[in-house]
Amino acid sequence: MRYLSPEEVHSLERQANIIRQSIIEMLTEAGSGHTAGPLGMADVFTLLYFSALKHDPKNPDWEDRDRLILSNGHICPVLYATMAHAGYFPVAELLTLRKFGSRLQGHPHRTFLPGLETSSGPLGSGISQAVGMALAERINNPYSSKFFYCLTGDGELDEGQIWEALMLAGKERLNNLIVIVDRNGIQIDGFTKDVMPLEPLVEKFESFNFDVQAVDGHNMRALNDAIGKAQAVYGQPSIIIAHTIPSKGVDVFERDFRWHGNPPGKGPEDRVPHDEQAKVALAHLRTLAGTIEAQDS
Amino acid sequence: MFADHLQKDLHTGAVEKKPTRNGYGEGLLEAGKRDERVVALCCDLTESTKTDAFANAFPKRFVQVGVAEQNLASVGSGMAAMGKIPFISSYAMFSPGRNWEQIRTTIAYNEANVKIVGAHAGVSVGPDGATHQAIEDIAIMRAIPTMVVIAPADVHEAYKMTLAVAEYIGPVYFRLGRSNTPVVTTPESPFTIGKAEQMYFRNESLEKKVGIVSTGSLLYNSLMAAVALEKQGIGTSVLHMATIKPLDGAMLEKFATEHGALVTVEEHQIIGGLGSAVAEYLSEARPTKIARIGVHDRFGQSGEPDELIAHYGMDIPSIVSAAQKLI
Numbered sequence: 290m291r292y293l294s295p296e297e298v299h300s301l302e303r304q305a306n307i308i309r310q311s312i313i314e315m316l317t318e319a320g321s322g323h324t325a326g327p328l329g330m331a332d333v334f335t336l337l338y339f340s341a342l343k344h345d346p347k348n349p350d351w352e353d354r355d356r357l358i359l360s361n362g363h364i365c366p367v368l369y370a371t372m373a374h375a376g377y378f379p380v381a382e383l384l385t386l387r388k389f390g391s392r393l394q395g396h397p398h399r400t401f402l403p404g405l406e407t408s409s410g411p412l413g414s415g416i417s418q419a420v421g422m423a424l425a426e427r428i429n430n431p432y433s434s435k436f437f438y439c440l441t442g443d444g445e446l447d448e449g450q451i452w453e454a455l456m457l458a459g460k461e462r463l464n465n466l467i468v469i470v471d472r473n474g475i476q477i478d479g480f481t482k483d484v485m486p487l488e489p490l491v492e493k494f495e496s497f498n499f500d501v502q503a504v505d506g507h508n509m510r511a512l513n514d515a516i517g518k519a520q521a522v523y524g525q526p527s528i529i530i531a532h533t534i535p536s537k538g539v540d541v542f543e544r545d546f547r548w549h550g551n552p553p554g555k556g557p558e559d560r561v562p563h564d565e566q567a568k569v570a571l572a573h574l575r576t577l578a579g580t581i582e583a584q585d586s
Numbered sequence: 587m588f589a590d591h592l593q594k595d596l597h598t599g600a601v602e603k604k605p606t607r608n609g610y611g612e613g614l615l616e617a618g619k620r621d622e623r624v625v626a627l628c629c630d631l632t633e634s635t636k637t638d639a640f641a642n643a644f645p646k647r648f649v650q651v652g653v654a655e656q657n658l659a660s661v662g663s664g665m666a667a668m669g670k671i672p673f674i675s676s677y678a679m680f681s682p683g684r685n686w687e688q689i690r691t692t693i694a695y696n697e698a699n700v701k702i703v704g705a706h707a708g709v710s711v712g713p714d715g716a717t718h719q720a721i722e723d724i725a726i727m728r729a730i731p732t733m734v735v736i737a738p739a740d741v742h743e744a745y746k747m748t749l750a751v752a753e754y755i756g757p758v759y760f761r762l763g764r765s766n767t768p769v770v771t772t773p774e775s776p777f778t779i780g781k782a783e784q785m786y787f788r789n790e791s792l793e794k795k796v797g798i799v800s801t802g803s804l805l806y807n808s809l810m811a812a813v814a815l816e817k818q819g820i821g822t823s824v825l826h827m828a829t830i831k832p833l834d835g836a837m838l839e840k841f842a843t844e845h846g847a848l849v850t851v852e853e854h855q856i857i858g859g860l861g862s863a864v865a866e867y868l869s870e871a872r873p874t875k876i877a878r879i880g881v882h883d884r885f886g887q888s889g890e891p892d893e894l895i896a897h898y899g900m901d902i903p904s905i906v907s908a909a910q911k912l913i
Contacts, residue, residue: 356667399696406667408695414660414688421664421672424649428625429668450688453657457649 291340291513298509304374305335309538310574311370311383316552317567319387322395324556325535325548326442327367329473332507333531334371337438341516346376349404355435356406356422360415361442361471362396363550368405369393377404413448415439416468420454423463423526436520439468444476447485452497458526459498466526467519468499471506473535475546490530499528506531538577539570587787588809591775596809603766606803607705609741610762611636613748614673618644624752625665627651627674629658634764635675635705655681659688659702666698671752678704678720678761686726694730694757701751702727707737707761708853709881709898710803710891719886720761725858727759728831734779735831736760737802737852737860740769743828746777754779761802763853765891768806782834784841786812788821795821796909797845799838801830801860804851804879804900811851811905818906820913830860838864839871847875847912851905853895856880877908 293301309331316322338344343355359368366386373380378392385391392402396410407418419439426433445451458466470490478484487493494501500522504511512531519527535549536542547557553567561569588596595601618624618640627649628637641648649665651658655676662672674681682689682702693700704723711719727735734756738744744762751758758779776783786809788795796815800808805826812822825841827834842848848868850861861878868874881898895901 358664407663408691411687411691414656414692417657417660417688418664418667418692420657421661421666422668423664424661425625425665425668425670428646428670450654450656450660453652453654454661457651457654457657457661460652461649 291517293340293510293513297340301335301339301509304339305331306538306574306577308335308367308370308374310571311374311380312366313553313567313570313574315366315370315383315386317554318384319552320554321387322366322552323363323550324542324552325475325546326361326364326471326473328536328538328542329506329533330364330367330471331538332509333469333512334367336509336512338371338375340513342438346372346404349377353435356419356437358406358415358419358422358437358439359397359409360439361412361445362409364442364471365397368397372404378402412442412445413450415441416451416454416458419466420458420463423466424461426465433465435465437466439466441468441470443470443472443474443481443487444484446470446487455494455497455499462524463526464523467516468526468528470528470530471533472530473533475535475549477549479546494528498525500525501528501530503530503532506533507537539573541569541573587789589783589785589787591772592770592785593772596770597813599810601768601770601806603768604741605763605765606738606741606744606767607636607762607764609738609744610703610748611639613745615639615643617749617752618647621671621752623669623671625649625670625672627658627662627672629653629655629676629680631676631705635703637675655685656688659685660692662700663692663696663698666700671699671701673701673703675703675705677718678707678723679718682723682727682759683720690730694732698757699755700757702757702759704759704761706764708763708803709886709894710763710765710853712765712891712894713888715888716886721853721855721881721886722858723761724830724852724854724860725862728858728863732756733831734758734829736779736829738828739803739805739826740767740771742769742771742773742775743777747828750777750779763803767803770806770809777828780829780832780834782825782827782837784823785809785826786822786824788823789816790821792816792819792821794819794913795845796913797841797848798822798824798851798905798909799827799841799848799860799864800824800851801827802853804853807900807902807905808851810902811909814902814906815909820909822909827860830863833863833867835867835871838867842868842872842874849877849879849905849908849912851879851900853900854880856882875912877912879905879908
């Protein structure tokens with residue numbers, strides 16, 4: 290496990306906030322797309338791409354890289370923004386999101402953008418693909434140190450295929466597989482507890498023979514510790530349930546499931562009118578600890 | 587006149603019968619020996635899809651996925667992403683029947699080099715009944731961009747096809763039959779993905795003529811229908827299109843030009859299968875009168891394979907009759 294110094298934690302938090310600003314800007318420009326999930330997962334993606342993953346943005350096909358498989362493709366704004374800031378492609382390209390000819394498709398397409406491991410959008414198939422990769426790696430290289438990280442949503446857990454994949458991963462004891470669930474409690478139609486209750490989730494995953502951890506998905510140190518522990522688990526695949534706040538970072542958007550599938554400018558107007566949503570979101574993000582300096586410099 | 591590479595006794599009607607799935611099983615084993623990247627995945631149907639020979643020979647390269655076809659498709663995609671050549675097998679009714687979207691997104695759209703093996707295709711599955719008789723699989727797979735779709739005629743063609751598919755880079759779907767199928771071709775018969783082969787050449791001295799275009803296990807019925815039609819004074823040729831996509835358009839157009847009218851023959855719905863593919867192509871390239879032999883927008887049912895083939899109008903008399911009406 291990589292130890293994070295207080296300075297590194299602070300730097301990661303600041304980086305996550307810069308990524309959130311990019312998410313707001315690209316969604317506003319696109320005029321469509323998902324807001325709540327990407328903002329909520331900015332900390333997890335930042336930790337992965339700026340600390341935990343073995344990867345090389347300048348050599349995205351590097352054979353020994355860890356693989357990050359995004360199962361819930363609709364949160365791709367956070368993936369794109371993080372990849373751009375990590376150096377995979379120019380940050381300016383983020384503003385092409387969802388536009389004709391863009392490499393940044395509304396849902397990710399592997400062959401359009403170097404660094405994407407899969408195409409995704411239809412829910413529930415990411416863990417299966419990660420399982421396939423992890424299985425193949427075990428055949429190719431039994432002493433491999435690669436990890437296969439699969440990121441899923443919680444609403445996505447309604448899909449039956451998720452549980453098919455988990456069963457196989459447990460059966461095959463894929464200790465190179467680490468699933469991270471974005472447990473933000475919302476999906477399009479409402480709160481997950483109302484649409485389709487998932488709890489007790491820890492026990493469900495444990496009964497599928499996974500090592501399970503539940504952590505605060507906005508706490509860099511807690512996330513880093515969980516990933517470190519998951520890497521150390523032997524003879525079992527791992528799941529980290531990252532408890533996140535949908536739309537984290539923009540307090541007037543937070544915890545509201547109506548922000549699941551709307552961009553700033555088209556979200557609910559109870560608190561902020563459409564024409565001020567982007568401005569309010571950016572203003573708020575820029576006043577968060579550590580980010581004023583980054584913006585002004 | 588039969589193509590010279592076919593079985594010698596076909597004119598007598600005497601023919602050996604073997605399931606096409608056997609050719610796949612032997613081909614997969616051989617492909618596995620030739621290329622260590624070949625892996626096999628199966629959904630609790632290892633013996634009946636004939637994946638067992640490979641699984642026994644290469645246990646570390648075989649994944650038993652359990653009864654989970656959606657997972658099957660996407661796990662296959664993941665293995666392909668790491669350089670493997672996965673053959674994923676189940677019954678066609680379940681794969682691609684149940685997991686079409688996973689095949690579309692995680693295999694085809696992902697450009698994953700996965701081979702999808704649909705066993706027990708067609709009504710000739712027999713007693714299991716309609717739930718297990720895939721007669722829409724060609725239609726749904728043909729509609730997926732980049733997907734290659736193949737229906738081998740018999741055990742020899744299935745063997746050669748499996749080896750060719752292992753070498754081809756890109757997603758492929760092929761269907762296999764459960765029941766004993768007449769062995770028409772020989773190990774020497776040519777097989778190339780995307781290439782149609784003329785298997786029977788009409789008697790050019792006959793004034794009346796018709797062309798039969800077949801795919802899959804109904805090649806034998808098509809050949810026997812050609813023999814019968816010729817006895818009635820109708821010069822008949824048979825073009826076998828094992829590969830339905832990409833369609834061998836050049837050969838098809840030439841065949842249509844030579845014969846004027848065509849009967850398509852397949853063990854599949856007439857909606858979306860070979861007949862549709864041929865009609866679509868020729869309506870643009872060279873409008874041709876076509877009669878389509880296949881299942882006419884109905885479900886199958888229990889019965890013996892031959893009974894069902896006759897009941898749904900895919901037996902030799904049905905092909906003969908369709909040809910007679912056409913000219």
